Amino acid sequence: MSRERGERRSKGEGRGFRRRGVGRRKVCRFCADKTVLIDYKETRVLGNFLSERGKIIPSRVTGNCGRHQRQLTTAIKRARTVALLPYTTTYP
Numbered sequence: 139m140s141r142e143r144g145e146r147r148s149k150g151e152g153r154g155f156r157r158r159g160v161g162r163r164k165v166c167r168f169c170a171d172k173t174v175l176i177d178y179k180e181t182r183v184l185g186n187f188l189s190e191r192g193k194i195i196p197s198r199v200t201g202n203c204g205r206h207q208r209q210l211t212t213a214i215k216r217a218r219t220v221a222l223l224p225y226t227t228t229y230p
Contacts, residue, residue: 166201169203176209176213177213178213178217178220181217181223184210184223185223187200190227191226191227192224192226192227194210
């Protein structure tokens with residue numbers, strides 16, 4: 139062993155720990171473009187925020203602010219209720 143028995147490792151050393159890149163902060167699409175409104179009837183806009191499985195994509199991925207993410211969530215749930223959007227994808 140290269141270390142003495144009581145010696146501690148620094149955080150992430152030797153465990154395959156990788157630090158994630160800071161990257162660029164994503165901007166909320168709805169704050170940047172005021173003309174785009176969140177409406178449950180606009181399934182094309184809402185469909186961009188759904189995964190292939192029909193799950194709502196989190197704001198840390200899409201870059202939406204908290205206010206618009208909440209509005210998106212309620213709009214998607216309303217669209218699902220009136221059968222404009224699927225709850226899940228269909229299996230073959």
